[in-house]
Amino acid sequence: MLQLNIKNETSRLKVVILGTAKSNGPVPKVEDCYDPKSIEHVLAGTYPKEEDMMHEMDAVVKVFEKYDVKVFRPEVIENCNQIFSRDIAFVIEDKIIRANILPDREKEIEAIRYVWNQIDRKNRILLPEECHVEGGDVIPWNDYIFIGTYSGEDYSNYITARTNMDAVIAIQELFPNKIVKSFELRKSNTNAKENALHLDCCFNPIGKGKAIIHKNGFLIEKEYDWLINFFGKENIFEITKDEMYEMYSNVFSISEDVVISEKNFTRLNEWLVQQGFIVEKVPYAEIGKQEGLLRCSTLPLVRD
Template sequence: MINVFVNDETSPLRAVILGTAKGIGDVPNLDDAYDPKSKEHIAAGTYPKEADMVKEMEAFAKVLEKHDVKVYRPEIINDYNQIFSRDIGFVIEDKFIKPRILKDRKEEIKGIQYVLDEINPDQIVSVPDDVRVEGGDVMPWKEHIFVGYSENQDFDKYIVSRTNKAGVEFLAKEFPHKTVKGFQLNKSDEVAKDNALHLDCCFQPIGVNQAIIYKDGFKIEEEYQYLVDYFGEENLIHITRDEMYEMNSNVFSISTKVVVLEENFSRLAGILEDRGFTVEKVPYAEISKMEGLLRCSTLPLERAH
């Protein structure tokens, strides 16, 4: 059996599902892409190739294994994008939440069914029909659960709105002892630099009490300010619009000391090293063209209590 448990973003990682780029198939048609960054690269002829993405993910897997993490990979579904395992499920405390996601992605869960079969069924929670919530928007952080979402007018308007108000309310009901705090995100179906696809595209806690943040990813200034007040200005690393576009906040913590970054994030790497972090660098620039990065491609199953 797998003992699922996650209470924050940075406690020592024991087990994780890392997505796979194998079998991803051909470049999608422009009409089938559902985020602006993918559309940009399809139109420019620079959409990533399967072989390059497989190489990037193997490099990430090696880093995880070097740190004694048990790594599960999805069973391959041909001609299907299974890179971003974060969205097809997430763990909060000892519960595995099975969300409802874009209908174009509903088959993805089959690739990890063999892992779900190892989890006590009493610990698996399926969300109700009206709830939309994706793992990229959900961040357990000690006594909090931070959730990126869109109010109805934005949720109905943008395909890049992935979590609705009902998603926030569902988590508040499911975890009544936690402070569930929602953050409305700025969305754009057409301009990648104006689009925070998920909360982890503009914010992520690291270490014990620090975080990476992009102010303009947040639609409501007071909600952004809530995080500034909670973490303290001196504990935040602010990133620029271009760095947000390159996915600088979408790093991945193996522990409070070890952070995995895309190898080109030199400014961020320098700041983290100055603050005493061990920085593991992996090539992930091709995968970033699909508006997702390291956190997006992981589904942590167990972190230390």
């Protein structure tokens, strides 16, 4: 049996699911895209190629091997985008919670069934149908669970609104000893620079008590201010609208002092080194064209 253990984003990683770009399928039609950034690249003819994305994911596998992390990959489904494993489930403490995601993506869950079946049945959680949630919106942080949400009455008009208040309440009930803090995110179906698809697209805590944040991703300024006060201004790396668009906040921590980052994130990577982090740089810009990066494509199962 697999003993899950995830209390935060930065403890030493032991076991992870990394998505796959194999048999990713043809370039989608605009109407089949789930986010404005993918639409942009479809229209511009710059949508990423399968072999480039496979090459990028292989670079991440090598980093995991270097740090002795056990890596599960989804079973390959023909012509299906299975890169973003964070969307389909997430782990808090010893429980795995299946995300209620866009109906078109149900098959992706089946592809990790072999991992799901290794987990004690009582720790596999299915939320009620009215709870919408994706793993990119859920950030466990010790005594806290941070959750990105959108509670506007026009929720159903946004393909980019992925987590609702029903899910926030359900997660609070599952973890009564945790403080669940929700954050209203800015949503746009049409402008990727004005859209925080998930909480980890505009905020990500990393080791040593530091965090990466983008102010405009938050609809309510005092919620953003709360995070600044929580981490302390001196521990925060503020990213610009363009950097959010490039997915600067979506790096991934292997431990308190090791971060996997995109090799072109020069300003961030220099800051990380100054703060004493080991930065494992990988090419991930092609995958980033689909409004997801390193955190989105990983699903941590066990951290020390």
